[in-house]
Amino acid sequence: GRSAAGAVAVVGAGGGGSGGSASSGSRGSGGSLGRRLRQRAAWPDETSLLWCDKVVLLLNTSVRCLLIPQRRRQPILAATDTMHVELLSEQGRLSMGRSSSAVTHGVHFSIATARPRLEHPCGVLDFVVSVGRLRFKGPRRFSLLGVRQASYELPYRTGNGDEITLAVSHCYGQLQDPFEWSTNDLMARRTARPLLTNRHSPMLASGPSAPKGSPRRTGGRPISAQRTPLPSSAHRGGGGSRGLAAAAAGGAVASFARGDVHLADGFLSPEEVERLSAWEARCQRSVERSDEKNTGEECLAKGCVAYCGLWQMAMSGSEDDMRTLLNITHRALALVNDDSRFSMDITAFEYSGRVWPHWATFQYYLPGGRHILHPDTDKGEHCVSLAVSFSTHGRDFGGGEIKIFECPDTVPDCGNRGRARTHVPEEGGPYMKRYRNGTTLPLKGGQWLWDGEPESAYAVRQVLEPKQGRGVVFLSETLHQVEPVTWGRRASLFYWFTCKEPLQNQAFDWSGYAERYLGPQGPAPRLPAGGGDSQSGRRESGDGGRKAARRDRRDK
Secondary structure (H helix, E strand, C coil): CCCCCCCCCCEEECCCCCCCCCCCCCCCHHHHHHHHHHHCCCCCCCEEEEECCCCCCCCCCCEEEEEEECCCECCCEEEHHEEEECHHHHHHHHEECCCCCCEEECCEEEECCCCEEEEEEEEEEEEEHHHHHHHHHHHEEEEEEEECCCHHHEEEEECCEEEEEEEEHHHHHHHHHHHHHHHHHHHHHCCCCCHHCCCCCCCCCCCCCCCCCCCCCCCCCCCCCCCCCCCCCCCEEEECCCCCCCCCCCCCEEECCCEEEEEECCCCHHHHHHHHHHHHHCCEEEECCCCCEEHHHHHHHHHHHHEHHHHHHHHHHHHHHHHHHHHHHHHHHHCCCCCCCCCCCCCCCCCCCCCCEEEEEEEEECCCCEEEEEEECCCCCCEEEEEEEEEECCCEEECCCCCEEEECCCCCCCCCCCCCCCCCCCCCCCCCEEECCEEEECCCCCCCCEECHHHHEEEEEEEEECCCCEEEEEEECCCEECCCEEEECCCEEEEECCCHHHCCCHHHHHHHHHEEEEEECCCCCCCCCCCCCCCCCCCEEEECCCCCCCCCCCCC
């Protein structure tokens, strides 16, 4: 069947019913199906749909899947006891989920210690699905981690084949988009959406949740709720029109919107910084050579910005390294999902009140390295970003500041869903931008435009200087820029969190690694001294808010 739709192909069927048989001698509705199969050999069966929660699978860990009966691509109700899934014993232990009703729109099942057969460049689980009297084959492909065969970890080639990324494998490059398309399609279905959500992964989907009965937020619209007062915060002015003003009377949590920043000093302990820095130094890096991230001919030639993605981190890290990363990730989730701190005003994507990990990477910048004006909403429905620095501005490197920008009125939905950047050619000209009112703006050769506007149209809201161990939280739709590094080496760990729960294991097997290295008891994060998970952090906004001290709730 089509991998994008997750449909399964007919291998045998009983007579009668709407599904019928796929043989050429079928009659009635089955004959219609047979004629369509003969007319278009690639036409997949639409009697059932199979969806699994992972694109990337760590061998010998669990996979959670969903079987949805449907007719003509529309979900239907089916008797629970007529739906069943089988799997070869050597490929894992399969268990069917229990349903509280006799009929359902879908049945969950899971596979423990999954061991797909190797079919280069992917691994395949061979399901046999029964829906009533029909039986189907439903093979599912996965990009594998931990297979210990280099051919399954070949870099993904993009474009004309000359550009490669070490961040993911070739198999993942084939599967990532179809998975996201099928997931979005299911999430758009009223009957299927509840089946895909609230299937929390062990440990990493946990974190603070709202007290029972407290209001939640959906669709990026703020709510008014009485919350615990904000932690001690220091505010800096930046001239922005939106931001974190002081908390409303009665202890309500202020809205955390585009352009707002939360600083968590001491988010990493010195021991964690030392371990992560050593890990980053031995990790195989993917070097960036574009002029978006490099200044000067020398940097364009050798690349002064490099990344070590989760795949390379897993290959070069020890078990203790992976446990450290997972505990830090859990701590990060506890921070960004803490609704006693944040009332997220996310507008780029639908927000249910929680976020989940999607991707992380080590980053380092050498002199000449930069990253031009951009948001982080270009993929995976990223809605919250977190940067944690291993080095300190002015001590370990110069330049490299993070600029936070205010969006101009001429760019509606600024920063939402990636948007577009344009490069003004170095040759030719003169170039200019013409506005609707007839005025013009001269443009310089080599200049970058974001959504058709030059950087000068975006007011600088604030400038942040990285500090060792400090975490910086902002909405992914916030326009930001890393200034060129002038000397030294700027290194950090960067997280992107997704608003869409079913995408949490799209790019990396977060739940599989948590299952292997943390076990069912989950993490036991050791919070560093001096504030740890940002209890002593700072919030900054462009509105020049006031500093308000309060006692830490944990100390109480």
